[in-house]
Amino acid sequence: MPVNTDAYHKIKNELNECVHLIAVSKTKPEEDILELYNIGQRDFGENYVQELVDKYGQLPKDIQWHFIGHLQSNKVKYIAPFVSLIQSVDSFRLLREINKQAQKHQRKINCLLQLHIAIEESKFGMDKDEIMQVINDSESLLNINISGLMGMASFTPDLEKVRNEFKTLKMLFQEIQKIKKSNCNISILSMGMSADYKMALEEGSNMVRIGSLLFGERTKL
């Protein structure tokens, strides 16, 4: 399936300057990524460590790679040298490992904490109390920067439900913005995918993660 560059331009036009578009390229070939790269896209999102490492090796080095899938602690080391933003931090243990690997490479890795908002959908993410706890416990981790929150809404035709999930994310985002810690600078609210990004924008998203509208449907998630 060809890359939908018309959709790309259309979406870019809909986003105001403070909203970042992450092109979710998981399962898609490098040619497809280059096609968007050549018309100016630099931020790409991937869900699988090996696939990301391979693509990083093959593609231009000024691409900003976002890791958005479930990340196992033992695989952090493979992406730590180059990843730009890990959006799917779902435990303190994972954050500690990211810190350790970042330290090895003498860098700081930006992270988003993933809120589990869609009750029936995904097993991953933390509830509000866990997020507060993680922020509290992570003060001594000097090689990470907690930059915000990520969430995936329910996959449902019930739009009110989706809207309420986005509102929940936005409320927690505003709450943790008030926290003052040296490694916690909350500015990113990553919510909205192909099916629901317009609603996410209405509810205050400043980072949307769009895959199938740009690259076509995938055979696996």
Ligand SMILES: *Cc1c(COP(=O)(O)O)cnc(C)c1O
């Ligand atoms: C796959 C994925 C997306 C993109 O989904 P589309 O519906 O194809 O836009 C966004 N966020 C996460 C976390 C994903 O896993």
